[in-house]
Amino acid sequence: MAGQHSGGPSPSSTIRQEFASSLKKAIVSVYPEAKPDDEELMLSITAPQGQEWDMSSSVAFRLAKKLGANPAEIAGKLSGLMTEGSYVSKTEVTNGYLNARLDERKYASLVLARVRDHGDAYGTSSIGEGRKVIVESPSANPAHPWHVGTLRNALLGNVVSNLFEACSYEVEREDYIDDLGLQVATALWGWINISSKPDKKFDQWLGELYVRVNREMEQRPEVKKQVEALNKEMEDGVSQQAREGREMAEKCVMAHQQTAFDYRIYHDVMVWESDIVRSHLLSKVLDISSDILEKPGDGKYAGAIVIKLNRITPFARELEGSREDAKVIIRSNGAATYMGKDFAFHAWKFGLVDAGFKYRKFMDQPNGRPVYCTSPEGSPMQFGNVRRAINVIGGEQAYEQQIMRVMFSLIGHEEVTKNIFHLAHGRVNIEGSKLSARSGNWLGDGRNYTADDLLVEATKRAMEIAQKSEKITDKQNLESISRAVALGAIKFEYLKIATEKDITFSWQNALNLEGNSGPYVLYTYARAKRILGKSGDVPPLSDADAQQITRGHDFQLVKLMGMAQDVVEKACAELRPSVLTDYLLGLSSLFSKFYESMPVVKGGDAKGVRLEIVRSFTIVLANMLSLLGIATLSEM
RNA sequence: GGGCACGUGGUGUAGCUUGGAUAGCAUGACAGCUUGCGGAGCUGUUGGCCGCGGGUUCAAAUCCCGCCGUGCCCGCCA
Numbered sequence: 270m271a272g273q274h275s276g277g278p279s280p281s282s283t284i285r286q287e288f289a290s291s292l293k294k295a296i297v298s299v300y301p302e303a304k305p306d307d308e309e310l311m312l313s314i315t316a317p318q319g320q321e322w323d324m325s326s327s328v329a330f331r332l333a334k335k336l337g338a339n340p341a342e343i344a345g346k347l348s349g350l351m352t353e354g355s356y357v358s359k360t361e362v363t364n365g366y367l368n369a370r371l372d373e374r375k376y377a378s379l380v381l382a383r384v385r386d387h388g389d390a391y392g393t394s395s396i397g398e399g400r401k402v403i404v405e406s407p408s409a410n411p412a413h414p415w416h417v418g419t420l421r422n423a424l425l426g427n428v429v430s431n432l433f434e435a436c437s438y439e440v441e442r443e444d445y446i447d448d449l450g451l452q453v454a455t456a457l458w459g460w461i462n463i464s465s466k467p468d469k470k471f472d473q474w475l476g477e478l479y480v481r482v483n484r485e486m487e488q489r490p491e492v493k494k495q496v497e498a499l500n501k502e503m504e505d506g507v508s509q510q511a512r513e514g515r516e517m518a519e520k521c522v523m524a525h526q527q528t529a530f531d532y533r534i535y536h537d538v539m540v541w542e543s544d545i546v547r548s549h550l551l552s553k554v555l556d557i558s559s560d561i562l563e564k565p566g567d568g569k570y571a572g573a574i575v576i577k578l579n580r581i582t583p584f585a586r587e588l589e590g591s592r593e594d595a596k597v598i599i600r601s602n603g604a605a606t607y608m609g610k611d612f613a614f615h616a617w618k619f620g621l622v623d624a625g626f627k628y629r630k631f632m633d634q635p636n637g638r639p640v641y642c643t644s645p646e647g648s649p650m651q652f653g654n655v656r657r658a659i660n661v662i663g664g665e666q667a668y669e670q671q672i673m674r675v676m677f678s679l680i681g682h683e684e685v686t687k688n689i690f691h692l693a694h695g696r697v698n699i700e701g702s703k704l705s706a707r708s709g710n711w712l713g714d715g716r717n718y719t720a721d722d723l724l725v726e727a728t729k730r731a732m733e734i735a736q737k738s739e740k741i742t743d744k745q746n747l748e749s750i751s752r753a754v755a756l757g758a759i760k761f762e763y764l765k766i767a768t769e770k771d772i773t774f775s776w777q778n779a780l781n782l783e784g785n786s787g788p789y790v791l792y793t794y795a796r797a798k799r800i801l802g803k804s805g806d807v808p809p810l811s812d813a814d815a816q817q818i819t820r821g822h823d824f825q826l827v828k829l830m831g832m833a834q835d836v837v838e839k840a841c842a843e844l845r846p847s848v849l850t851d852y853l854l855g856l857s858s859l860f861s862k863f864y865e866s867m868p869v870v871k872g873g874d875a876k877g878v879r880l881e882i883v884r885s886f887t888i889v890l891a892n893m894l895s896l897l898g899i900a901t902l903s904e905m
Numbered sequence: 906g907g908g909c910a911c912g913u914g915g916u917g918u919a920g921c922u923u924g925g926a927u928a929g930c931a932u933g934a935c936a937g938c939u940u941g942c943g944g945a946g947c948u949g950u951u952g953g954c955c956g957c958g959g960g961u962u963c964a965a966a967u968c969c970c971g972c973c974g975u976g977c978c979c980g981c982c983a
Contacts, residue, residue, distance in 0.1 A: 309923090327924095330925065334962090334963085339963095365925090450982070452982090542983095573981055588907085588908070590907025591978095592907075602981075606982085664977070665909095667910085667977090668908080668909080668978055669983095695910075695977095696977075698976090703976095754945090765919090766917090766918075767911095773917095783931090784931045785917090785930060786931085791945090796942075800942045803942065843922080847918095847919080851919065851920095851930085855929095861947065862947075864946085865938095868941075905943095905945080
């Protein structure tokens with residue numbers, strides 16, 4: 270989606286407002302004491318099933334309570350006073366509901382003109398104008414490839430970023446690179462002591478090495494000691510090993526980027542944990558938060574800097590029965606914990622402290638924009654300093670995220686607490702076992718549950734079907750078409766599941782090409798495109814065309830298309846990509862019914878309006894798919 | 906010990922924030938639809954005590970209370 274944001278109310282909210290204000294007028298004149306609330310009125314309006322009515326309000330039930338009267342009676346009185354508007358042509362009462370019917374010619378003209386005028390920008394909104402948001406995802410460890418769980422995180426982060434952009438927010442797509450810590454130290458031990466000669470894609474190779482070293486550590490305690498020593502070296506950041514560790518991690522991240530590009534996922538900036546440590550961001554943050562921190566001289570936490578949980582619990586009651594009574598921010602050896610770094614990092618995100626980061630270009634991206642990274646050498650750039658932060662992180666980290674948010678309240682930055690959103694997603698398990706990075710049960714011969722392999726498998730599957738397709742005229746493009754279908758299948762399959770739910774990964778589901786799936790949506794798009802291809806340019810709707818609209822699938826489809834912007838705003842406000850997938854399935858399914866029941870090219874007098882509907886459908890569908898990061902295909 | 910998340914036809918799920926008319930969709934099974942704009946589709950049949958028990962309400966999948974089941978978290982790991 271590109272171009273100007275549409276701004277203003279959507280067609281569907283225009284008609285709901287009209288209905289609501291007409292309801293309000295009627296209520297005020299019959300029951301002046303009822304004092305109807307505008308928002309309540311809007312919320313009472315829903316779309317009823319069936320084709321007879323377009324909007325329905327349950328407001329009479331609410332009023333019945335307030336006034337102690339019968340709902341049906343109230344609705345009856347109101348109905349008599351309802352005035353017609355520009356779009357509402359008729360109202361009636363059924364079972365206490367006030368139903369409204371639209372003038373389908375007028376409303377269809379409004380929606381279709383809007384789609385034609387706004388094109389690529391149809392469905393966008395201006396609600397976020399002037400605000401900046403940072404989205405963090407997927408923050409994979411640079412010690413192994415993206416697995417099917419990392420992919421879920423990355424896809425979520427991408428869609429959420431797209432949604433914010435569609436709502437006119439300025440968006441910074443940020444990736445936190447956790448290049449310190451035991452995972453990377455473990456891989457580095459292998460790099461130094463076993464092999465530094467990759468013979469396959471770097472992250473895959475490194476992941477296998479990492480798993481090997483983990484097994485080694487279980488048998489040889491001295492290896493574990495050496496890994497811990499390496500970890501300390503990397504933390505200190507000055508030794509040859511530390512430089513080697515960073516170098517190795519960068520190679521791994523390069524390989525991750527390849528995966529990201531394959532999935533059409535791009536970033537603006539990568540913040541490396543080792544640069545956070547190097548920048549002494551921590552000590553600056555400690556300065557502004559000294560009031561809430563303690564440094565016990567003895568006991569369990571002797572020598573460390575901690576935050577006592579009894580300071581947190583008044584603001585987060587759910588942490589009260591916790592087993593620990595403090596959270597360590599700086600270890601007794603002087604190194605910051607993950608908690609400490611994340612707290613400091615968020616102080617940077619919101620511009621509370623200046624980290625003095627230096628940046629350089631990490632690499633060019635296929636979208637034409639480079640991704641930058643923090644670096645020991647480089648120049649200052651403008652990143653961070655946002656008003657809102659979305660952290661796409663697994664639900665298992667809710668405890669730490671909660672403590673961190675409360676810490677900002679305690680140091681007097683309530684606005685930060687309120688604007689850190691932990692977008693907690695469920696786990697992705699693989700059939701029969703849990704995903705475990707350490708054991709590498711997802712990595713290796715015959716069981717390679719990586720994002721890369723998933724795409725290869727899905728493309729293969731799509732290819733089998735595409736080869737049989739008689740509709741693909743350009744056989745040269747079979748490979749790229751299959752890949753696009755595969756991407757559509759995978760992304761849709763992941764995103765349609767509610768964010769908070771766990772997923773048990775199965776090839777069967779991930780490669781789904783029919784039913785509630787991405788390929789189903791792409792397929793309806795291709796059919797619509799074929800109709801347009803046979804008809805040449807579609808002229809704008811004439812009055813005569815508008816007369817041909819019926820109350821069948823044609824108008825149902827128009828009504829659904831009129832809701833695009835509301836859907837985008839809702840998906841953005843709730844951080845729920847599945848709102849989009851639901852909408853796309855609804856649109857596609859309705860289009861299929863329309864397609865089966867209402868001839869377009871041979872539609873006679875109705876040809877004009879039906880063509881315009883088809884044309885609009887392709888635009889709306891393409892816009893919504895693009896928010897999911899899915900590209901359309903004219904043939905498949 | 907405490908907390909968080911999830912529980913909806915055989916299977917996978919939407920709806921729960923903001924209570925509202927026959928709980929939506931897919932898949933599976935069965936039966937149909939192509940000399941019609943693309944059958945990766947459409948139509949029909951089958952299949953649900955919305956985990957259980959209370960409560961609030963004119964009205965509960967939705968809100969409240971209590972249970973049960975599953976997963977996760979409560980580390981000077983990240």
